[in-house]
Structure formats: C-alpha cells, structure tokens
Amino acid sequence: MEWVLGSKLLLLLLWATCCESAEGNEANKKKDDTTIIEVNNGGPWGDWAWPDMCPDGFFAGGFSLKVEPPKGITGDDTALNGIRLHCTRGNAERNTRVVESQSARWGAWSEPQWCPGSSFLVAFSLRVEDTSKGDNTAANNVRFRCSDGTEVEGPGLSWGTYGNWSNSCVKGVCGLQTKIQSPRGLRDDTALNDVRFFCCKS
Structure with missing residues (x-):
C-alpha cells in the first residue's frame, strides 16, 4: 500500500513539473513573440502608462494626434498630448x-492620417524639444513610415528636432504605450514625453 501511494505521489510530482515547465515555455514564447520598436530621444519626464493593442487580425493603417496649439508668451505650452492608432483590415474596414494609451488633458484630436491604400505603419520618428528651454514641451510631433515606403507626418508642432527612425515592424x-507627465499645477507641464509601439505577431 505504501509503495502504491509513493508511486502515485511520484507520478503527480513528475506531472506537475512537466506542466509547469510547458506553461513556462509557452509564456516565454509569447513574451518573445512581442517585438517593441522605440527611439532614443524621448523626453525624460513622466511615467509609462498601460499598453493598448489592436484586436487580433487588425493592424494600424493610420494615426491621429492630440495637440495643444501654441499658447503665446505667457502660456504654458504642452504641444503633443496623445497618440491614437487606427486599426484596420485594409481599405474595407477603416x-x-x-486604440489609445494614456493621453494628457490638453489640446484636441486631429483627423486620422492614413497610409496609402492598404499599406500600414511599420516605423516611426519622434520630434522632441531639448530640455534647456524655459517652457519645456518634450514631444511635439511624430512621423511614420508605411509598408509601401511612404512617410506620413502628424499635424503636431514644429519645436524641437526629429531623432533617428526606429527599427521596422516586419508585419x-x-x-502602443505612452510616457506621460501628470499635470503639475502651476509648474511647467510637458504632457507626452515618449512612446513605444508593438509589432504585429502575425
């Protein structure tokens, strides 16, 4: 009887180890499947918010920006406040x-900017103002490269300079996931500082 119980216990332990290993391998595989594209010139302020993803079978064919217009000499400029991706299955389902990660509260959303035809977003470059200004704005604009090679620039502001292009998403x-500085009251606000994008898995 003791031998039977011992054998069953050993089988249960082996089964649990096997399953945990398989689950761990599956989790690692899923993690490895997610490719992120980033740039190295994002603003230094704020925190990374939650990611938001297109539904399975969809991809980003366009984008829109939330931008606060210049506020003049006495105002506190924030420039780029948010980015939305417009997920499609081609021209028929635009x-x-x-999808939208966190956005700051200032400004208004632009009309969508689309890649031509059924092409889709594959890489990006971020326009960022350096940190030596008295009224910092961090990210001001973003441009994307489409799968057909077309470059589409957002309707953001012209302060700062564009950094290098990110790597490209094959599929x-x-x-996306944004880095946002929370409102600071009477102190200098910068709103959106940085962004990273997630590549399609299939």
Missing part, C-alpha cells in the same frame, strides 16, 4: 477600431 504596428 476606422473601425481605435506592421499593432499597439
């Missing part, structure tokens, strides 16, 4: 899904 962009 603008049916919109297109499918999600």
Whole structure:
C-alpha cells in the first residue's frame, strides 16, 4: 500500500513539473513573440502608462494626434498630448477600431492620417524639444513610415528636432504605450514625453 501511494505521489510530482515547465515555455514564447520598436530621444519626464493593442487580425493603417496649439508668451505650452492608432483590415474596414494609451488633458484630436491604400505603419520618428528651454514641451510631433515606403507626418508642432527612425515592424504596428507627465499645477507641464509601439505577431 505504501509503495502504491509513493508511486502515485511520484507520478503527480513528475506531472506537475512537466506542466509547469510547458506553461513556462509557452509564456516565454509569447513574451518573445512581442517585438517593441522605440527611439532614443524621448523626453525624460513622466511615467509609462498601460499598453493598448489592436484586436487580433487588425493592424494600424493610420494615426491621429492630440495637440495643444501654441499658447503665446505667457502660456504654458504642452504641444503633443496623445497618440491614437487606427486599426484596420485594409481599405474595407477603416476606422473601425481605435486604440489609445494614456493621453494628457490638453489640446484636441486631429483627423486620422492614413497610409496609402492598404499599406500600414511599420516605423516611426519622434520630434522632441531639448530640455534647456524655459517652457519645456518634450514631444511635439511624430512621423511614420508605411509598408509601401511612404512617410506620413502628424499635424503636431514644429519645436524641437526629429531623432533617428526606429527599427521596422516586419508585419506592421499593432499597439502602443505612452510616457506621460501628470499635470503639475502651476509648474511647467510637458504632457507626452515618449512612446513605444508593438509589432504585429502575425
């Protein structure tokens, strides 16, 4: 009887180890499947918010920006406040899904900017103002490269300079995550500082 119980216990331990190992390998595989594209010139302020992804089978064919216009000499400028991805399945299903990580509260959303035809977003470059200004704004604009080679620039502001292009997503962009500085009251606000994008897995 003791031998039977011992054998069953050993089998249970082996089964648990096997399953945990398989689950761990599957989790690692899923983690490895997610490719992120980033740039190295993002602003230094704020915290990374939650990621938001296009539904399975969709990819980002366009984008829109939330931008605060210049406020003049006495105002506190924030420039780029948010980015949305417009997820499609091609021309037939444009603008049916919109994803957005955290955005700041200032400004208004632009109309979508689209890649031509059924092409999709694959790489980006971020326009950022350096940190030596009295009224810092951090990120001001973003431009994307489409799968057909077309470059599409957002309707952001012209302060600062564009950094290097990110790497390219082979199968297109499918999600994003923004870095946002929370409102600071009477102190200098910068809103959106940085962004990273997630590549489609299939």
